[in-house]
Amino acid sequence: MSVSPDALVEIAEEVQDQQPEDSGSGREIGNRRLRKEDQRLITGRTKWTDNIVLPGMVHLAMVRSPFAHARITGIDTSAAAEAPNVIGVYTAADFPEGLGVCANAWPITPDQVTPDHLPMVGERVACAGEIVAVVAARSAAEARDAAELVDVDYDELPAVLDGMEALKDEVLAHPDKGTNKSAFWKLDSAEAGTGGNVDEAVAAAREDGIVIEREYRQQRLVPAFMEPRSTVVDPTGEQVTMWTSTQVPHILRFLIAATTGMPESKVRVIAPDVGGGFGGKLQTTPEEFITLAVARRLGKPAKYTETRSESLLSAHHGRDQYQKLTLSATKDGTVTGLKVDLVANLGAYVAIVGGGVPVLGAWMFNAIYKFPAYQFNCQTVLTNTTWVDAYRGAGRPEATYAIERIMDELAAEVGVDPLEIRERNWIKHEEFPFTSVAGMVYDSGNYEAATARAKELFGYDELRAEQKARRESGDPVQLGIGVSTFTEMCGLAPSRVLGQLSYGAGGWESASIRMLPTGKVEVITGTSPHGQGHETAWSQIVADRLGVPFEDVEVLHGDTQVAYKGLDTYGSRSLVVGGEAVVRAADKVIEKAKAFAAHLLEANADDLEFSGGRYAVKGTDKGIGITEVALATFASHNYPEDLEPGIDADATYDPVNFSFPHGTHLCAMEVDTETGASRMRRYVCVDDIGHIINPLIVEGQIHGGLVQGIAQALWEEAVFDDNGTLVTGSFVDYTLPTAADTISFVTENTTSPSTTNTLGTKGVGEAGTIASTPAVVNAIVDALRDRGINDIQMPCTPHRVWSAIQGAGGAMATPAEGQPHFHEDAPTNADPGTTGEGSAQ
Amino acid sequence: MTRISVTVDGVKYSDDVEPRTLLVHYLRENLGKVGTVIGCDTSNCGACTVHLDGRSVKACNVLAVQADGHEVTTIEGLAEGGQLHPMQQAFHEHHALQCGYCTPGMIMQAIDILKDNASPSEEQIRAGLEGNLCRCTGYHNIVKAVSAAAEAGAGSKAGE
Numbered sequence A: 001m002s003v004s005p006d007a008l009v010e011i012a013e014e015v016q017d018q019q020p021e022d023s024g025s026g027r028e029i030g031n032r033r034l035r036k037e038d039q040r041l042i043t044g045r046t047k048w049t050d051n052i053v054l055p056g057m058v059h060l061a062m063v064r065s066p067f068a069h070a071r072i073t074g075i076d077t078s079a080a081a082e083a084p085n086v087i088g089v090y091t092a093a094d095f096p097e098g099l100g101v102c103a104n105a106w107p108i109t110p111d112q113v114t115p116d117h118l119p120m121v122g123e124r125v126a127c128a129g130e131i132v133a134v135v136a137a138r139s140a141a142e143a144r145d146a147a148e149l150v151d152v153d154y155d156e157l158p159a160v161l162d163g164m165e166a167l168k169d170e171v172l173a174h175p176d177k178g179t180n181k182s183a184f185w186k187l188d189s190a191e192a193g194t195g196g197n198v199d200e201a202v203a204a205a206r207e208d209g210i211v212i213e214r215e216y217r218q219q220r221l222v223p224a225f226m227e228p229r230s231t232v233v234d235p236t237g238e239q240v241t242m243w244t245s246t247q248v249p250h251i252l253r254f255l256i257a258a259t260t261g262m263p264e265s266k267v268r269v270i271a272p273d274v275g276g277g278f279g280g281k282l283q284t285t286p287e288e289f290i291t292l293a294v295a296r297r298l299g300k301p302a303k304y305t306e307t308r309s310e311s312l313l314s315a316h317h318g319r320d321q322y323q324k325l326t327l328s329a330t331k332d333g334t335v336t337g338l339k340v341d342l343v344a345n346l347g348a349y350v351a352i353v354g355g356g357v358p359v360l361g362a363w364m365f366n367a368i369y370k371f372p373a374y375q376f377n378c379q380t381v382l383t384n385t386t387w388v389d390a391y392r393g394a395g396r397p398e399a400t401y402a403i404e405r406i407m408d409e410l411a412a413e414v415g416v417d418p419l420e421i422r423e424r425n426w427i428k429h430e431e432f433p434f435t436s437v438a439g440m441v442y443d444s445g446n447y448e449a450a451t452a453r454a455k456e457l458f459g460y461d462e463l464r465a466e467q468k469a470r471r472e473s474g475d476p477v478q479l480g481i482g483v484s485t486f487t488e489m490c491g492l493a494p495s496r497v498l499g500q501l502s503y504g505a506g507g508w509e510s511a512s513i514r515m516l517p518t519g520k521v522e523v524i525t526g527t528s529p530h531g532q533g534h535e536t537a538w539s540q541i542v543a544d545r546l547g548v549p550f551e552d553v554e555v556l557h558g559d560t561q562v563a564y565k566g567l568d569t570y571g572s573r574s575l576v577v578g579g580e581a582v583v584r585a586a587d588k589v590i591e592k593a594k595a596f597a598a599h600l601l602e603a604n605a606d607d608l609e610f611s612g613g614r615y616a617v618k619g620t621d622k623g624i625g626i627t628e629v630a631l632a633t634f635a636s637h638n639y640p641e642d643l644e645p646g647i648d649a650d651a652t653y654d655p656v657n658f659s660f661p662h663g664t665h666l667c668a669m670e671v672d673t674e675t676g677a678s679r680m681r682r683y684v685c686v687d688d689i690g691h692i693i694n695p696l697i698v699e700g701q702i703h704g705g706l707v708q709g710i711a712q713a714l715w716e717e718a719v720f721d722d723n724g725t726l727v728t729g730s731f732v733d734y735t736l737p738t739a740a741d742t743i744s745f746v747t748e749n750t751t752s753p754s755t756t757n758t759l760g761t762k763g764v765g766e767a768g769t770i771a772s773t774p775a776v777v778n779a780i781v782d783a784l785r786d787r788g789i790n791d792i793q794m795p796c797t798p799h800r801v802w803s804a805i806q807g808a809g810g811a812m813a814t815p816a817e818g819q820p821h822f823h824e825d826a827p828t829n830a831d832p833g834t835t836g837e838g839s840a841q
Numbered sequence B: 001m002t003r004i005s006v007t008v009d010g011v012k013y014s015d016d017v018e019p020r021t022l023l024v025h026y027l028r029e030n031l032g033k034v035g036t037v038i039g040c041d042t043s044n045c046g047a048c049t050v051h052l053d054g055r056s057v058k059a060c061n062v063l064a065v066q067a068d069g070h071e072v073t074t075i076e077g078l079a080e081g082g083q084l085h086p087m088q089q090a091f092h093e094h095h096a097l098q099c100g101y102c103t104p105g106m107i108m109q110a111i112d113i114l115k116d117n118a119s120p121s122e123e124q125i126r127a128g129l130e131g132n133l134c135r136c137t138g139y140h141n142i143v144k145a146v147s148a149a150a151e152a153g154a155g156s157k158a159g160e
């Protein structure tokens, strides 16, 4: 069939006639647009990886180690190989060339101890769940049945599980390495020239001031995305195609090529519909490499989908830090110094950015406060546990928790309201841009505005009055108010900064815009959404920029053949970096099309104005629409001789700075002092995330983030028994919050636009998670502070709260149960501060 | 192998299945009804929720043979004549989904809640959704969507 250009013009005109009147008028940004993504998701027309069925496809089941640390003395696969419809059973020995490597992309120091992380091991397992064999069969059920028949002999080795134990180097996670210590990383403001000497500050405060020392435990969590990970590999044809439930198709493709030797151009990675990630799917996984290897070995498509139990054990975990903070202040509560010592448990291997996650805290512990002196020390250690990496917030929730907890302790010590102590120390709105003691330049913010609004929405004074009344009446149900005035760094990240930190990649993002002849617009983004709504938000941005209808914009992503260049989605970077790349690509299209418009209008390009999708000759009613220009360049019958006929454009944007969202979160908790049960009464947050593209999506991100952070405070913890078996290995024991556990939230925004990107956006994906954990724990502690309780270890289960109440006979609380300390003689968690009298008001 | 006849989303199917086959696997693998998904192996998550003779069940908790002679409705069979079910529409309008993985189960369960109680309180909605996990939304907008659907009279539709 051939279509004449004239017919195309007609089609395009028809299309334009159908456009709704109010579209393309520069009003998309800020609209509560309902999501484009929803239709397929609410009707079940989804493309989850596990849905994919291909001719001749084999199904895989993994044989995993039940032991945390063991030598493999023999593997007998014969019974499994005989089982019905089994196509093959493979061990590491069957792949003498290897299967690729689960690489660490961020060695935080040049001498970091980084054990080789191979997808399948043949000699020694270093954590439970490690894969020792794989079965390929005609159905998933047959593969699983046969996997049970693989007979592996293990010689158990002593295992080290806890970070503080690992530090002692008595039991080694990897005996060949000679130590469990992976890397030590330090930031000192005096050495860096960004502030004073913290030891001097603390010494001075010990003489005449306040020193507060606290130890906090960041328990281990599981990201627990709802869609179990799944990978399908089709090796037929010239190119190998991998569909996988990942946040990082581009990084995965690169690392497959880099570690298997396959030419990158022969590998296509597709992230179809992906059911959540929260950092948990930014790994290059053993399962992906194994599925690839088996498919290539058999020359047949192969699929692997994990069970939930496998997921909880084998997908990477998050958090797991011991934190020690020493805060110095003058007697009136003006902070003078902060020293942070961290021990971060990396698990058995240094995951893709596992070593770097705790280090991200280096720039965040100082938070919104004007510490004149600061030191951050981080020791990462290896253990025989599931590897640990980014989980929503990645390093920043840990830091925020600790600083927001200890600011409450300072308030208690000084005897003022927690908000007052914060205000005394935070950066004032007129002080931006502000260079922090950690060397970050905070470009914008207004802590006063967010806090004032949050107090108002919360009914702060009324709730304080109620708290007082309940205390006075001896109500068994006490009320606590928790404050969290957080900031975070988003928009990962300026590539040069990452280079200085030895990060293995850049932090740019890519976008392309294709102007189709029929007036439709395709936006290709290097970000890889898995619930965030990029299809909707990017459409809004482009609709405004190009003056085309929202409905006419199609966003393509998550397929390395379509979006060949990208750095994917994590670290609240997608809008701030990827969205800005989209803006720049659109601006290039506008600029390119202008020359064609001038030519078609027989006008001088300088006399053209672009607005609402139209180039108009200033002072006349002559003009031409950008989609008309697109059609004209498609026909190419008439265009300037010195130009190529095309107005599509690519942009790669490398941010110049991070962005710094902030907010004030207020939480009221009712604590039943007789049972230890706590109940959330009210939660209000006012977040300043800069300009908002779609308020509906923003609210959703905040709500979801809040519940994940609240879950850390109250419910979730990944627990290993003494043998290294994950006790919380199913959803029966790893207790995700349900609708019945949670409440509805009050969310609002104040706006101080980011000054480092065109849109003025800051990022919102992690804000709720980062802010809410300390708000909740501060509230529980606040409810009980008059009993001398100044800490409860997370998750604050009724049992822990009850135990703290029982132990709180006098002025001091018992230390949080079971919490190891940095030094045997270190002050307990109930360190009384300089006065020795405890911090009860 | 056992012979079963099941009506799924209005279409009658007859198949030989292994007695151990779970309904959710039968739907996904035999019938290609992949709109219904699997989120766990302990019947905790509710992602697999469908209606069996009009009431919600976790399809990972029912054997395919138990559905023999019965009627199953999945998320794929909800919209009628291209018209979204009011609950689907409410989920869309209130941004009650992000990644969408829990959504089929949530919608099926939400409809079931309204069958018992056409105008539930927030607390009753939350209690009714207790067996369905969502990691993305924090439930806030799901609860809002269900209550909006109830107000719009989805309960009467659900009862049909």
Ligand code: FES
Binding pocket: B037, B038, B039, B040, B041, B042, B043, B044, B045, B046, B047, B048, B049, B058, B059, B060, B061
């Ligand atoms: S798959 Fe989780 S309850 Fe059925």
Ligand code: FES
Binding pocket: A226, A275, A276, A531, B096, B097, B098, B099, B100, B101, B102, B103, B133, B134, B135, B136, B137
């Ligand atoms: S929307 Fe992702 S799990 Fe509910």
